Amino acid sequence: MCLCSLLPQHSDVTSSCHPLPLLSLSGRAHLASLLDHPSLPGQNDWRALLAGLRLDRFASYFAGRRSSPAEALLLLWEAQAQASASASESSAKQQQQVREQVLDLVGLLSAIGRDDCAQVLEADCHRLWQMSN
Numbered sequence: 001m002c003l004c005s006l007l008p009q010h011s012d013v014t015s016s017c018h019p020l021p022l023l024s025l026s027g028r029a030h031l032a033s034l035l036d037h038p039s040l041p042g043q044n045d046w047r048a049l050l051a052g053l054r055l056d057r058f059a060s061y062f063a064g065r066r067s068s069p070a071e072a073l074l075l076l077w078e079a080q081a082q083a084s085a086s087a088s089e090s091s092a093k094q095q096q097q098v099r100e101q102v103l104d105l106v107g108l109l110s111a112i113g114r115d116d117c118a119q120v121l122e123a124d125c126h127r128l129w130q131m132s133n
Helices: 025-035 046-052 056-063 069-086 091-111 115-132
Strands: none
Touching: 025 069, 025 115, 046 056, 046 069, 046 091, 056 069, 069 091, 091 115
């Protein structure tokens, strides 16, 4: 979904120009603060999410992020999800793919023992989806 397509004077702009964020700023910050600190010492922080996303080869890059490795990882996940969805031809199919990406992440967060993060993600995305309808 593109912000430009919501504006009548820009209706001919492609849907990949400015995708709507999947997470709100506050939602991403809340998730990052939870994932930067494991609920089980050394087991289910951003590193477990990194491995679950099959990005563990980039662990040193994310570990080097001074402010929040989890926030950098969430930004990458969001960009990948949007890029994957933007390949779809229709807006409805894009929305469906984005929802599937979010549900996959919810499942992954639950699988690594972070139901708290899964609930934050579901609530944040539900709120954004309600605003876009």
